[in-house]
Amino acid sequence: MGEGAHEAAPPQGAPHMPGDCSIVSRGLTKRFRGGQVAVDDLHLAVPRGSVFGFLGPNGSGKTTTIRMLLGLMNPTSGGCEVLGQAMPAGLAAALPKVGALVEGPAFYPYLSGEANLRRYDAADPTADPRTVTGRVGVALDRVGLGAAAGKRYRAYSLGMRQRLAIAAALLGPRELLVLDEPTNGLDPQGTREVRSLIKDIAADGTTVFVSSHLLTEVEQMCTHVGVMRTGRLVAQGPIAELRGGHAPRVRVESPHPGQAADVLRGLGLADVRTGEQEVTAELGGLEPERVCAELVRDGVAVRGFAVTRPSLEELFVGLTGEGFDVDG
Known part of the structure; x- marks a missing residue:
């Protein structure tokens, strides 16, 4: 496993190691x-x-x-x-x-x-x-x-x-x-x-x-x-x-999350999740500006729009399957 590697499981055999x-x-x-x-x-x-x-x-x-x-x-x-x-x-x-x-x-x-x-x-x-x-x-x-x-x-x-x-x-x-x-x-x-x-x-x-x-x-x-x-x-x-190394997600705050979810699915975004007042999805290769423009074009009331990546807490809990003390 090299210096920049971040696999979810160790590889088989001895990996390449950086020299310094x-x-x-x-x-x-x-x-x-x-x-x-x-x-x-x-x-x-x-x-x-x-x-x-x-x-x-x-x-x-x-x-x-x-x-x-x-x-x-x-x-x-x-x-x-x-x-x-x-x-x-x-x-x-x-x-x-x-x-x-x-x-x-x-x-x-x-x-x-x-x-x-x-x-x-x-x-x-x-x-x-x-x-x-x-x-x-x-x-x-x-x-x-x-x-x-x-x-x-x-x-x-x-x-x-x-x-x-x-x-x-x-x-x-x-x-x-x-x-x-x-x-x-x-x-x-x-x-x-x-x-x-x-x-x-x-x-x-x-x-x-x-x-x-x-x-x-x-x-x-x-x-x-x-x-x-x-x-x-x-x-x-x-x-x-x-x-x-983890895919960014788009988060849309809207009073009509179902309508927003339909637009995101229509754009081909994966893992669309709908909440009470928001919807999230994997951004993939789309520009966030285009996603926001399509939402507005389809009449979705957008109260908030953000692109996020998994926090370190989410990343490490996912890797270990166990909780961490965040602050001690």
Whole structure:
């Protein structure tokens, strides 16, 4: 499945993968004891420099996939590459360039934000202890916590705590940032803070891989998306292409929807649906101006006329057969 592909079901065999990717998986599969399949034949391609939303209902296999990508769990079959390194063999070469936040941050509540980051930095065998002050300061400034560096963690808001966790993932230069449900449990203000931060990080050229079950979150900050359903990838590609690949519909508001429906059928429009005060149909290849003109010419009282495409919510619910949390 290529970068712009958006099939409703995965193709058979290994698809073509774009060359410039931060993450690639081929046939990645994880089975647990008892035969439970958590991830099934996953072919994933995350373009370098993208903000990639890994979207799916809870339990669809997102966290298991992330664990395999980061070498925290071995796949049953298939394989993956992170920053050009085959995993898990390439862990030592890839992970120093990867920042990750999986299943929530863990910090000491009575230590300050700066002191907590110093402890994180000390656990990194590749970090030079002589330059820790500079690294911690840069990380705190990057997430907007420079002024709160000396404040105890327990006094941080939810959004500040999540930003500190992202700062811990950014203590060194990173080419890839992996975030598992980064706004889970946050209030609206905290969600906005983290969303803005992710956009800023991506603007610096870092690839950001974000798993989420929140549709609004993905729609507002991601350039690309992969959609999971019960362990299988059912679609992936740029968000604009996924939305654009579905036929536009015309919606006509009229006090005489039956009459309007007859005109639309006469024009050859498909899937004509009549409501109490409106009628909708697939526009097909007709110009919307012609459709509107024909309605008026046939004496239909047109109170409103619009061309719409399926919302991301409608698209993804259709792909997965399950509901999504729209706002969280």
